[in-house]
Amino acid sequence: MAIFLAIYIYIDYRYFDKTLKWADDINQPPPVYVGKYDEIVTPTYKALRHKTLTIQQITQLNQNILWAANAFPAAVLILDKNFIIQWCNRNAKTLLGIDSKKDIGYKIFNLIRWPEFYQYAYKGDWQKPYTTYDERDGRLYHLKFEFTRYSTDNILLLCFDNTQLESLRTTQQDFVANVSHELRTPLTVLTGFLETLRDLPPEAISPEQRVHYEDLMHEQAERMLAIVTDLLTLSTLESTKLANQQSVPIASLIEQAKRQTEVLSKGQHQLSWSINPTLSVSGNAHELSSAITNLLTNAVRYTPANGQIEVFWGLAEDGQAIFSVKDSGLGIAPSDISRITERFYRVDKSRSRASGGTGLGLAITKHIAIRHNAKLMIKSKLNKGSTFSLIFPKENITSL
Incomplete structure (x- = not known):
């Protein structure tokens, strides 16, 4: 009995020693068999493995989110409830001059010092975005800010560069105004001559005058036709690809x-x-x-x-x-x-x-x-x- 007890104690010690050695580096696979200690080692390793994989997935997801945020074509800033910068992407420096290495931990208002922006942010009514112009390096930017509170203690701030969109909108407005102006002149001439020919008695206008009026009206009608034709040509050039080369x-x-x-x-x-x-x-x-x-x-x-x-x-x-x-x-x-x-x-x-x-x-x-x-x-x-x-x-x- 003493011999069998000694053998059992020795084997149990060996299993226990293997378990202790594995416990020093539990990221390694456990021993193949450790006797009764398998009931502890196996579920522990499975749970640890599952949590490790979960952590790796979360880490990769966070990394992907950071990469996506850095690739986002707008300035992205994470603020706490006191508007202190917790994180920002690369475009924050391009659009706002905020450096992700130097400016973390500072209040946003220490770096963006516009009174209207301060009032808009503290008011808390962010249903409509805040827009403004900013001139830097000789270039005028049209910026749009959007605040979103995504948790009790955190705020997401997005800043978009709307310079091109604003320029396009202005161009469209100018285009409509210019078309209206260009067509108004010949239309006014046409209307004037037509009213003259309608309101005056036939005998009040000589045949030569009538021919002159008709020539002028034809000239203005041709002018409007030329404008419309050129506009259609421009539209075709902009909306189609080159064909019949x-x-x-x-x-x-x-x-x-x-x-x-x-x-x-x-x-x-x-x-x-x-x-x-x-x-x-x-x-x-x-x-x-x-x-x-x-x-x-x-x-x-x-x-x-x-x-x-x-x-x-x-x-x-x-x-x-x-x-x-x-x-x-x-x-x-x-x-x-x-x-x-x-x-x-x-x-x-x-x-x-x-x-x-x-x-x-x-x-x-x-x-x-x-x-x-x-x-x-x-x-x-x-x-x-x-x-x-x-x-x-x-x-x-x-x-x-």
Whole structure:
């Protein structure tokens, strides 16, 4: 009995010793068999393993949330109930100048010092976002702030950069106002003449006057039709992809536009043409013809009588294809060059309307250039003339 008891004690000690050694590093798998201690070791290891996996999943989820928050295209800040910054993403520095390494633990109002923002935050009525403008580094930002209380002690603050959206909204408003303004003038003329012809007795107007009124009304109706046609063209260019691409012999398009240019000029300008007859590019012939015609007719309209207009189509030194129209006209101020391709933007409104332009030609030309991977370059000096160029990359050239 003593021998068996000694053996049992020895074996039990060995199992107990294995259990103790495993207890020093319970993340390792337990021994295969530890006798009666299996009833403790096995469920303990299973519970530990389950909690370890749960912790790993939660850790990975938290990491994914942090990555997503950092990738979010807005400033994301977590505040406590006293508006002290607990965490922020990378965009917080871009939009608000708040550094995730230096500014944690500071009140948000120590870093964003706008009285209106302070009042909005402490008021607690956050159903409507707070919007404001902020100028930094020479750029004007339109910012939108949204507060959300997601727990008793924590607040989520989002700051969106609405600069582009605000610019688009302003552009849309300006566009509607410009369209209304451009159409109002011919409509007013039409209405005036129609009222005159309706209210006056037939004998009060001579046949010559009636013909003159009808010619003026027809002219204004044609003007409205041109505006609507150009607007539809712009809409098509913006909403569709370039189709029907083929090798386009630009020289033949220039020849067609040349006749129209000479008719519009009526011999009042000195026109010179330097055209490569074999140079072609890939694209849509109708669109490219429209762009070429727009640049040529603009040069005639804005160049005084006896002025010079030089037209070039050929290769540049870097191998790109260039169509350029250089005139000795009125020129464009530097402040206007960046906006000259906007819809209805006019440097000289009275002269533009008098020349018959719709104010959409350069906007159309710019969109056509973009669709053909080309660039519309504008160089100009006041009272010294302008040069408008369509530059096509080498890969667009189909034949030399």
